[in-house]
Amino acid sequence: MARSLDGLVLAPVADQAAGQVGTRTRFAYHEKDGEIWAEYAGGDVVRGHLVGTRSGDRLDFRYVQLRADGTTASGHCVSAVVELADGSVRLEETWEWESGAGSGTSVVEQVTEHDS
Structure with missing residues (x-):
């Protein structure tokens, strides 16, 4: 199992x-x-959980989020946790909106402070 996502x-x-x-x-x-949980924001997302x-x-x-245009959206995601060769973490995600139409895949990767 890849390392903890905590922090x-x-x-x-x-x-x-x-x-x-x-x-x-x-x-x-x-x-x-x-248990996992996260807060997120940035770009078109004002606040998400x-x-x-x-x-x-x-x-x-x-997940549920508030968008910059004042609308809200929610959905479901299943992700595979992958530990990369350099020890950082990647999530390979398959998601679908529950508040509207749409689904897809995405990849998120660990960032360090100088990447932010």
């Missing part, structure tokens, strides 16, 4: 559509006893 900051490697997370979005992850579980290298969580 890590991750960011998308590519932009998604307008109103969604993008390369300027930062996720601050927490993990304890199989996710909460779920981790079993091995699989995350299963729901």
Whole structure:
């Protein structure tokens, strides 16, 4: 199993559509006893939260966010936790909106302070 996500900051490697997370979005992850949660913001997202579980290298969580245009959105995501050769963490995500139409895949990777 890849290392704990607790205290890590991750960011998308590519932009998604307008109103969604993008390369300027930062996720601050927490993990304890199989529970995961994160706060996120940046780009078109004013404030977001996710909460779920981790079993091995699989995350299963729901997310909700407030967008810069004042709308809200929520969805479900399943992610594979991958530890990279340099020891950093990547999440390979498959997500779907529950508040509207749309689904897709994305990748977020651990960032260091000088990357932020």
